[in-house]
Amino acid sequence: MITLDCRGQKCPLPIIKLAKAMPGVAIGEIVRVLADDPAAANDIPAWCRLKGQEFVAGHGQRFDVRRVI
Structure with missing residues (x-):
């Protein structure tokens, strides 16, 4: 499992960070995003x-x- 700590960042930064991380994630692997922006x-x-x-x-x-594709 990969964890992205995006606490303290306003959207769209957590989404951008998630999108940039996905190519390095194996299919089936889970990325946990920690985000406090509502x-x-x-x-x-x-x-x-x-x-x-x-x-x-x-x-x-x-x-x-979970990365599917």
């Missing part, structure tokens, strides 16, 4: 839908994304 709760699942990735879970300030 917009992340909507933005990360929306990004997953747009990019064909799997939004696994979101709990508080923790969001798990």
Whole structure:
């Protein structure tokens, strides 16, 4: 599992960081994004839908994304 600490960053920075990390992530691997911007709760699942990735879970300030493609 890869963890991206995006706490203290306003959107779209957590999404940009997630997008830049994805090419280095193996298919099936999970990326955990730590983000305290309230917009992340909507933005990360929306990004997953747009990019064909799997939004696994979101709990508080923790969001798990599985690389699918």
